[in-house]
Amino acid sequence: MSTAAYGRLRSRKRRDRTLNIITFAVVILFAILAIFPIWWIFRTSLMTNAEIYKYPPSLIPANWLFSNYEKTLQVFKFWKYLWNTMVIIVPSCLAGTFTATLCGYAFARLRFRGKNLIWALCVGSMLLPAMVTLIPLYIGWTRGLGFSDSYWPLILPYFCGGGAFNIFLIRQFIMSIPRELDQAATIDGAGYFRILFNIIMPAIKPAMIVVALFIFITLWNDLLQQMIYINSSDKYTIALGLTNFRGQLKSDWSLTMAATCLSFAPGVIFYLIGQRYFVEGITLTGLKN
């Protein structure tokens, strides 16, 4: 290698290193900005109201008043709301994931009459915004089936395939599994359901976990439907409870922020458990389209 080329390579390497250091610095800066609102909410939840209104505000509470949380829990029925939320989320996640897997399997592997038409209807429903069907569904659930002030209108839809998007995700994932696997099982005499349960399901476990997490997040965030279907306060979910709690305690910011932090906790815990699969699954949704 000529000295000139060597020198160029070295200067390129040095430039790359400086660039990497700058990148890292910028990432740290943005990460601080991104996490800052959560920290601000958290530090407020540990302060006295006098400390909140101090000028200039301090970044770290002088005393970490975890007693704020005790006080909050007396007014904000977090455990009850959490239980109510889980009563909706757990069956929805299980049923949604299972039925999405069934449908995804049919679309990915089985041959049957009308497949293209049904698939087109499925994909079409994916393009239909959720708010369009809201009012007829409300009328159907409350008038038609008499489910007023009930969790069923929130849960039962997940017994119907868990949404076209999740079916799509499972289908894509199954299609990436080599067909030779199920052919070998067919030769060994396994039926279609045996193949699904013994070969496909273990292979697509990450996708199923992702679907469960997606359903979790959807339900978690769906304040609109919870507001529509749930009326009595002892049936409130976390989202409803918090919205209501804020109305009651408009100026007691430290207690409101403590309630907010409590509501953050389950999502963060769930995310930390499923993080690995989460990234994988979201990656899939973006790339397979």
Place this chain on the structure above:
Amino acid sequence: METIKMKTINPLQKRRSRIFSAEARVAYICLIPAFLGLIFLTYLPLVGVLGISLTNWTGLKSPVFIGLDNYIKIFTTDPYIKDSIISTIYFAALSVTGSMIYSLFIALLLNRKIPARGFFRAVFYVPYVLPAAAIYVGWSWLYEGNFGFFNYVLSELGLNKILFIADSSFVVPSLSLISVWLAGNLIVIFLAGLQNVPVVYHEAAEMDGAGGWHRFRHITIPCMTPIIFYNLLMCLIANLQVVTPALALTNGGPGNSSRFLTYLMYDQAFVNYRLGYACATTLIIFAILAVFTTVLFKTSGRWIYNEGGDDK
């Protein structure tokens, strides 16, 4: 000869069609949930929305067919619809632009060789897994008019205090900022796309002496266009349906400045019980969404780079 041929072929065909039917039976059993969902949760309600929109149903008396009256009323006498359309599009424009730029920028940074990449990805992603209601309540404190964090920064800079979500000219940008902050899933999708850009392209270009900017402009961006399109579409649809901040925080105010279309529909249907009228509003929202989506699809052919032959 003819008959022999027939005889040898027929049993085989018969057996095969029987296999088909067993397979089809399994498929139909598997698809029962999807059938139910498609019929009762999607397409029947879609017809329902259209039907109800032609009536004056309030939920108390039985509905009376009134033709297109609801639509005429919406376009002529509705006091909210115009502001509502404007604020929704304003919100979506700000949020989509902000989210796309922010998430692509962060993804590009995280795609470089930096330490603790997984940790940083989690940091940017975490806002997305928090319950929306809690996020808006939490941010309402940051935006608070006297003691909120943003007003502290403003006063440190010697600027006047802003009421943010309590000020009709600031409420939409303020809510958009939250929605940009929530764009963690876009970052993860972009990052995955960036990691799929073939390294050989970059190496080849580097050999030819292409600089960082040129490689970004002529390799990274073209390879990313399908993913940019996907994110843009999802982000646009989600933001045009915005309703949670209005429900959790602003109740459409101050004034009508955050009375987004979906909130308007909610208000008509579930606060004032004008079900027929609300269904007409729903379909107008749907039409607006459809227009935006179609425009995006129609123009996509021009700027999406498709790697040759790969149209799966």
